[in-house]
Amino acid sequence: METIFQPLETKVLDVITETPTIKTLVLKPPEPIPFRAGQFMQLTVYGEGEAPFTPSSSPFETETMEITILKAGRLTEAVHRLKPGDMVGLRGPFGKGYPLHKFEGKELLVVGGGVGLAPLRALLNALFHDLDKFKRVSIKYGARNPDELCFRRQYQQWQQLPGVDLEVTVDSANGNWDGKVGLVTNLLDDTDIHLDNAFAVSCGPEIMLKFVTLKFLSIGFKADQIYLSMNRKMSCGMGICGRCNIGPYYLCKDGPDMNFADIQQYPDVFG
């Protein structure tokens, strides 16, 4: 009998190198896995372990699932050694995902840092699927250097969509980069988003999330207009192990994407 504890045996169809440190696995589960943008999976690399990752593909395409993974330590190094034809395990989805219904008719400011653009790509794909429901999608993305820009192969396609704009920056330039240099927060200084009818969403390293949140607040967003991907260390994914809580919230069950108004009063929001 299938249970939430039993990983689904899933084939690696393809491995796409996004950057020197980030790869996308294209996975073919034995049956479609429906998920909402922002929900996450537990991925098992057999013999190595299991960790949480958010699909980066569209929730509207469930025959295959893409997961985009930064090489960070032992498990993710094993992920980066996977080849087409290898098998992995998938449990999930877990968490709540983004409240897309609340975003309808609004402008969305989507701010990513590094591999944080991976979970956001599932959200973007969901928004792009029904673009006429949203007033505008404004994407701001920062990476360490031009080589580390994730999903660069798709930027042109995204920018051509009606009502979608994208601005990219790098912490430090190299080679023949003639784009912006500076932290992603700098891109928020002169945003022309209409604050009275907008939501801001962000995913990235904890330190970036902190400064992006402060910037959101300083340019006039209210706490309840801000959603943060709180991808804090978590283990079980289903509120049993108690590792990921902020105040009364289990990020694995109540998030990982949290409304800032709900968590801002707790001391350990940014680690």
Ligand SMILES: Cc1cc2nc3c(=O)[nH]c(=O)nc-3n(C[C@H](O)[C@H](O)[C@H](O)COP(=O)(O)OP(=O)(O)OC[C@H]3O[C@@H](n4cnc5c(N)ncnc54)[C@H](O)[C@@H]3O)c2cc1C
């Ligand atoms: C809900 C959620 C969604 C995530 N989605 C993605 C994703 O789409 N792509 C991606 O590349 N990464 C994602 N992560 C982070 C990913 O789980 C960790 O990078 C991974 O567990 C590291 O495992 P490791 O054995 O390679 O590294 P380790 O050697 O265990 O650690 C290396 C680094 O990763 C951090 N880390 C370790 N375990 C976790 C964990 N469970 N959660 C967060 N950070 C951790 C450590 O603090 C350390 O800085 C997500 C994390 C969460 C909680």
